[in-house]
């Protein structure tokens with residue numbers, strides 16, 4: 001039987017930072033503590049960011065999502081994934097090597113690509129106007145544009161080009177668009193960690 | 194007291210414009226970095242009232258300087274065209290060892306003071322105008338140093354505070370920072386925030402700054418109790434709501450705020466014969 005982990009008393013954020021995105025570490029803190037609830041609040045934010053945007057994942061994992069969420073977050077922590085806009089693309093990469101691998105559909109792949117593109121369009125603060133994502137396995141291009149009118153929001157499109165771009169090497173690729181026109185292809189960049 | 198509302202995303206524009214037209218608000222606070230691809234003149238034309246700027250994702254304490262210099266150059270164009278009443282940003286941790294925090298963390302004010310002071314001064318300089326810093330809705334005991342930090346940083350950098358009254362209430366409920374500790378901060382600023390909070394899902398309950406519901410009774414009582422400290426010439430109070438955005442519910446909270454800050458105290462306390 002494994003020794004039960006030491007229960008920690010945390011009072012400051014710095015005691016918690018390492019555990020804020022690692023579900024397995026929540027158990028190191030007393031269940032009836034403020035720290036435990038603060039960790040729970042943090043973990044829920046990652047959960048909702050994934051499953052509220054891509055609820056179809058729940059049909060793979062079951063309604064609590066934990067069969068995907070827990071192992072993915074552990075895998076992400078091992079690789080120190082940044083959890084930036086590429087979150088959903090890394091979930092896809094994880095799914096491909098998971099017990100769910102044979103249940104992945106092109107629709108799910110496109111949905112995860114659209115979610116990542118949208119997250120870029122919402123959160124990126126650089127000067128570019130849009131992002132395009134491609135997959136080696138699908139002909140479509142997913143493009144997202146930042147909000148650029150006062151009444152608008154970000155926009156996401158799934159495009160089939162008459163002359164398809166060369167496929168990215170190994171999984172997904174991306175490039176940014178300086179304006180609001182899909183008018184150049186600078187080549188694919190690999191998905192950052 | 195000028196009362197305002199936060200504008201964060203295009204789809205709520207109509208609602209905000211209705212609040213302006215029906216005089217429920219006197220100004221609008223723009224979450225400006227959501228609109229950096231909208232031409233400044235177009236943004237200015239959309240609001241028939243003064244505006245304030247709230248910067249959400251500059252991550253100025255963490256981002257690399259080149260990124261921030263470039264972002265500041267774009268922000269300055271908006272400052273020039275829209276002439277905001279104030280420009281504010283957030284003091285928070287957005288990442289830990291390069292990984293993004295989705296529920297932001299509170300800084301360690303004393304331990305990291307020197308680095309934070311240098312960055313605040315530098316970011317303020319990049320923006321080309323006085324910067325207001327918003328106090329964080331504390332959960333852990335970091336919050337105990339928050340009233341000290343906001344006074345000290347103001348003395349050392351000239352930056353002001355965007356004092357969020359409901360965030361202070363969160364800090365009181367979660368880590369016992371007495372609201373009286375904020376008195377010098379309230380006295381030194383003219384710009385305020387207020388919003389609804391909610392209890393965490395798990396117990397022991399912590400109070401989270403959710404902006405998704407009506408103002409708490411203790412938040413309203415806090416404003417009422419300190420009414421004369423908050424309400425000075427030029428003062429602004431932004432009501433923040435970015436979830437469950439329903440017109441009537443918002444108007445109800447705005448009216449509650451108006452009632453607290455009604456300019457004639459005799460009327461407020463007048464008895465019905």
Ligand SMILES: [Fe+2]
Pocket residue numbers: 327357360386387388433
């Ligand atoms: Fe606020």
